[in-house]
Amino acid sequence: WDEPTIFELSRPGRIGYTLPKPIEEVEVEIPEKLRRTSPLKLPELSEPEVVKHYTRLSEMNYGVDSGIYPLGSCTMKYNPKINEEIASHPGVAYVHPYQDERTVQGALRIMWELEQWLKEITGMDRFTLQPAAGANGEFTGVSIIRAYHLDRGEVQRDEMLVPDSAHGTNPASAAMAGFKVIEIPSNENGTVDLEALENAVSERTAGLMLTNPNTLGIFEDEILEIAKIVHKAGGLLYYDGANLNAVLGKIRPGDMGFDIVHLNLHKTFSTPHGGGGPGSGPVGVKDFLKDYLPVPLVSYDEENDRYYLDYNVPKSIGKVKELYGNFAVIVRALTYLKIMGKEGLREVSEVAVLNANYLTQKLKGTRGYELPGKELRKHETVFSAEPMKKETGVTAMDVAKRLLDFGMHAPTVYFPLIVHEALMIEPTETVSKEELDAYVEALKRISEEAYSNPEVVKSAPHNTAVKRVDDVLAAKKPVITWRMYRELKKKGEIDY
Amino acid sequence: WDEPTIFELSRPGRIGYTLPKPIEEVEVEIPEKLRRTSPLKLPELSEPEVVKHYTRLSEMNYGVDSGIYPLGSCTMKYNPKINEEIASHPGVAYVHPYQDERTVQGALRIMWELEQWLKEITGMDRFTLQPAAGANGEFTGVSIIRAYHLDRGEVQRDEMLVPDSAHGTNPASAAMAGFKVIEIPSNENGTVDLEALENAVSERTAGLMLTNPNTLGIFEDEILEIAKIVHKAGGLLYYDGANLNAVLGKIRPGDMGFDIVHLNLHKTFSTPHGGGGPGSGPVGVKDFLKDYLPVPLVSYDEENDRYYLDYNVPKSIGKVKELYGNFAVIVRALTYLKIMGKEGLREVSEVAVLNANYLTQKLKGTRGYELPGKELRKHETVFSAEPMKKETGVTAMDVAKRLLDFGMHAPTVYFPLIVHEALMIEPTETVSKEELDAYVEALKRISEEAYSNPEVVKSAPHNTAVKRVDDVLAAKKPVITWRMYRELKKKGEIDY
Amino acid sequence: MGRHYIPNSAHKEEMLKEIGFSSIEDLFSDVPKGMVKEFDLPEGKSEYEVFTEMNEILGKNKTVLEMPSFLGAGTYFHYVPAHVKYIIERSEFLTAYTPYQPEISQGMLQALFEYQSMMAELYGLPIVNSSMYDWGTAIAEAALMTVRLHRGKKKRFLIPKALSPEKKAVIRTYTRGADLEIVEVPWDEKGQLDLEKLKEEVKDSAGVYVEMSNFFGLVEENVREIGEIAHEAGAYFVVGADPTMLGVFEAPGELGADIAVGEASYLGSPMNFGGPRAGVFAVRNDRSLIRQMPGRIIGMTKDADGKRAFVMTLQTREQHIRRAKATSNICSNEALVAVAAAIHLATLGPKGLAELGEIILKNTAYLKKRLSEVGEVPFEGLYFKDVPVRFEIPYDVIHERLLERGIHGGYYLGKHFPELGETALFAATETTRKEWVDRLVEALGEIISEAEL
């Protein structure tokens, strides 16, 4: 259905709020030049109307509880409800970050405990939980690399190596930290081309950012060689933890040779994605880098059984975000870890990998889809719809849109960039065999449609709240706010 | 969409639970004759599947947050979310009813405070919060009437008077308490026929159960005469509080002459209806009846500032439910009352009545609908679709079903029984003018359809998850459980 | 205050004008003069103020999370998985009412149908309604039903003496209008229902009620035999069972029950200081029983397209149709509590329910073993959840001393069962922790030796 904007639902005079009275009814004079005179066209509604509006909006949105959500590289696993229950404890919500440490021992302990888990899971020696998201973590990591080299006087190390299959955030983060980004090509297996890497490293190399398994879902089996090459050249090895779900509880980045790791609590550790955030991107480092971490760290004084905020980080890069991190997300992740335990975590990666390979094998050979690179996948798989496009004109985007008609979320499309017409599918461990079978069925049916009746795919979706959305128009004629909409509409510049 | 039953989603071996280990791994021997041997075909699912299933089911259900829900006599008002937040406090959920009074002072105070509010709102002198629902409250009330008369030796008072417009629970409750039910007809205004009442009362009269305003939404303007007649005959006057929303904060049943009142916290006091319950049906009485109330009452020892469970109720009827009532519902109602306060409650009834009259006047005169009884309504209104049925064959049920197609909940239909083809509409105070206008618009459009294209109405609904449901078949061939379904299906006795 | 819930507060004048009224008071012109009055009630407050006020009041309750508690006696601290709460808080379930319009209520109807189906599996009887208020009212309604089944010619209903005083009180109040004679059958020296007494009393009874574990926590060994005695005497056999035991114990239907009742809120709902709860009510698939059954029943049927659909059914038994002749006056029931129970059962599955039963049995056994060190358990036998313990010193002294130590002891039995002396019921469930029990026993040891000095 159509839900009007909240501005259209507004009626002058309606009230949705209650507020306590001020302590004292004094006149407080606002200097005339600062007093608000410009219009403030906020909507006016009663609480029942606000609730109905957002309830209806929510029903026009697809979440993990709605069905399979195999968005590649996003690890859209089920978010246990116990996480939410614990995160709604007053000891989370009603605690001020500047409270005396003696009054927040619970909060500090939670952060400290989470760090212990993450250290063992990654093979790192110290963690900051400050970064708000994966990219914020990457920036933290590369900033540490920069600080490390500068500290050692190696000012010339201004190149960051990034494979061409990397997440877009990797080069963007490196650039933000002041690095020149050098792209390393992949070989025909879909993994890092060792020769190209050998050629790329030099005394200017600051480090290599790598995801393992990579964005094709393929394990970099030459990882130890890669590490050797980079380390030998004096660079550091950075692990993008977006794909950790593939090796969780089985293999540690630290054992692969990585020096720095960022994790995504909202991916691997089951905290909800919130429609785009909040996430949390803790960064772990090997011992020799721990003096560069952001402040404060959380430390434990065993003698006095006391947790404290530790600002004693001599070469700290400073802060990448205000305060200590997305605490409410941290609480959820720790809850999850305690329930899962050692065996549970290993079960996660094993079944995540099983599910991805099951899907790969079941779909493989279907007309129009091609499987680039090595066949054995980890937690995700990437197909190319290039043959389909060539033969029928149906693109990866069309396939994605048609999937929506079957009540399923689309895969990530057009990523990784090295695969044409990429369909990047990450089922995660929390979907069932029947859901996988149904997904494969749908993709096969779409293939049949593409070759028999391509129009039905090209014009998809048909069964959704809105038909295919015109994003070209959106960029050509930006309408970013309700006020802009009304103005443009009045001027006749838009016809919707 | 169609959601399979949870039994169909079951797959052997799946697990959705975690349980703590037993304290000690001892063998506990269950006597062979008591050990379970019969099959226990419960579904086997993982937690994500359970959550998806019930999330999808919920999306196939219409609630107060989905849109207008003007079910007559049910007071489907908005349920403030603060009620839910308070009710989820650990001090509600994790408290055992037999705890030492000193450890449940908060719970007892809440019950006591609610009683004080209800006393002032109704003009009664003492309340029990024990009844679990309106009908349970009615049974409590009529049991008190019975006990009162017996106590006074008036064993012959075995007749309970009930107007023909009464809720079905009134006669049913009276019968359960051992009364003979005498029906009092309504006059052409839709109110109690005084002459008939005069003729009905006698030394056998135990009391009169009355709703005011009545189920037509019409205020019994002769209520003081009614009270006089009943009291003079030695009967008691019982107030069915289902319609209290019409007079809340303005008029007190006690001032109308009632001796006993039951309230519906889930109607008037904004606690959610839960798809059919839990509700809460407190019963209040005038001073002379308080010794008959169920045990325990909640009393306050001012001297020691202590709330306690009071079992000292000399002539108590006993218990109508285990323990003390639906405490979690009570908490919600008190939260609501504290926010609303005196003026807020009055605003409720004033706007509820305004909304009902607005709708009445806007709809009045529409072809096919007739307004029986007096025009001035209180919180609800009843139209008859009798002309429409006669002229087009479209029934009240058809109108109700067609409303569903417009995304609106239907009114109560075929009640009160004294109105043919009744459409009983109670908008409540929490809907907006635009929602009322849209509802009237929809009813007018249906009228047009009935006279131009009746089939579209008769075959409604068209846009719902399922088409019109065959309730005749359901009663003829009852299928009450999944096991029955499978058995009947196997035998070929059902074809769906 | 309050206007934030009332959109048209802002439009009263406009709306009145539109329908030809000049003031709100005009809408109340039919009310007798002087009846409208100013109420003596507090002013409204902001949500924040009420939030803090209610939090402070509720903070005065001491919860079983803060204080080890051994209370049971019909209310138990079970753990409710978070997703159960999460789902029943979804407004589509929470804020709906009775599914009078099945076409837009398939979610609630199907959820209740699934509840009925799962309870039918547990209790071994195929016809289950969609809930009564609680176990106690379910027994009371069953008693009334057995009398109706005998067309009122038998007005005697047997219950165990070792039954919850709460339930007894409810049964008595509910059956007074129908003039039932409620007879209590005593326990024998083993704490089991006295079969000889039962045989003496059963004549002319409309029904016999027994629970699979009695109020003292003792598993009733002769349920099947009791049913046979009832049936031989022409009485209906009503069996009560805690659903958490039915993963390991035989279904009431298999033990001969015509009607089975129980407490659904033990699954999926917290204690809530005693409410809401939900009564299970199940009967044999027999037209005569179904016709006399109280409560709402959901049935499967098909829609106009022949597609499977759900709907309330067999409504001709109910008050809104049959009025004074209805099988019960029940209207609002405990649907949401029933759905919570269903979600919990779907989560447990057969294996989980059996495991839960076993854990409770084992924890109860541990509690019994440890408590036997400091008091006397009056009856031998298998216990489920509750265990009675008799002390040599007054229990109120023990209770006080335990409370001082931050432990909440058991439920004192002496008031309702004076023949048991200074006995209290202590309870265990899957939530009971070893350290709690050990602390309790240690404290009891100290208290008893102090008293003996």
Added chain:
Amino acid sequence: MGRHYIPNSAHKEEMLKEIGFSSIEDLFSDVPKGMVKEFDLPEGKSEYEVFTEMNEILGKNKTVLEMPSFLGAGTYFHYVPAHVKYIIERSEFLTAYTPYQPEISQGMLQALFEYQSMMAELYGLPIVNSSMYDWGTAIAEAALMTVRLHRGKKKRFLIPKALSPEKKAVIRTYTRGADLEIVEVPWDEKGQLDLEKLKEEVKDSAGVYVEMSNFFGLVEENVREIGEIAHEAGAYFVVGADPTMLGVFEAPGELGADIAVGEASYLGSPMNFGGPRAGVFAVRNDRSLIRQMPGRIIGMTKDADGKRAFVMTLQTREQHIRRAKATSNICSNEALVAVAAAIHLATLGPKGLAELGEIILKNTAYLKKRLSEVGEVPFEGLYFKDVPVRFEIPYDVIHERLLERGIHGGYYLGKHFPELGETALFAATETTRKEWVDRLVEALGEIISEAEL
């Protein structure tokens, strides 16, 4: 443990077989030998055990509901209406990700569009993104943006000295890679930004940043003048504003801001020990600014049927397309926090937001008045939320003594602003209660006289 979240745990053999593998280890055959290892981690626990364990740990936090607290300094105890929390817990919002597929994400897209629209109203600038991590990173991104707008030719960015140390630290870390020079402009004797110094420093600056109320809670009187100075020098003007003041204070856009930033989580989100939060980021409707803007932006457009629809737009600025040349690396943002802010704003409306601002001003004034009785407020002027108070005795002593009395005092300024001496920031919001302030002042009086003895 864990299997309850993993349906196919029960079907591993079957699935492996179906795809021609013989064991799970086969799926990891490409992993170098010896790399798979046994982890040194605890065993999994049941949900109930973790529930009690986490409750116990969190119970060690003392909340501002239990203890009057006067902490502010960038984090404030505002009340979040219950319905805001309720809605953002709906799984359709909570568990979705970035709306890459607009056709099944219209709910989140529209909610974010509405967020942008409301923030545009508040800040008086028409282009708003759908959130940054927090206010601090929003300033840092704004600084980087002003440099990009100058094509890197100006690498100087001015910030007030009276700015939150948290924000300063974030700005410095964020801008180090781009080699920005961050210059702090001091306050004058009135506590206001020193305009003379500003004029001295502004030359060659890419941008100037100021907040409408500074770190000490002082309302900045010369925002418009500061903007003029910046613009005259060819610098972009970046204005920070607490959204809760914008119902009564002029919109940054009207005061000359090219870019405005703020903290969205002050509306609709609790403090959460500091996170999550959400940064507001708004700019003028100018193609050059829009092109350089960081973050996700939601736009309105139409669908294939010509119907209004929402979609992520202007993505060519973003990392997943432009990679190393993107305007920012941000990917996951704080969408849900933004939606919470939108719901809260929709609830407040223009009248509520103004009322909120007034209440805070009045409560701050009361706090200031009372604190002036026991200490010295170093600057005259209008305060919003925070008030600095200087004491004659060391603040750590005061802090200790207050804590002993169950009161949490203010934020000590001496560490980062030693020139202010023994000064602490005390804060008020709409949640501040009179009795708290009175208790605080009474306690301070006692502590000071004790110390003087």
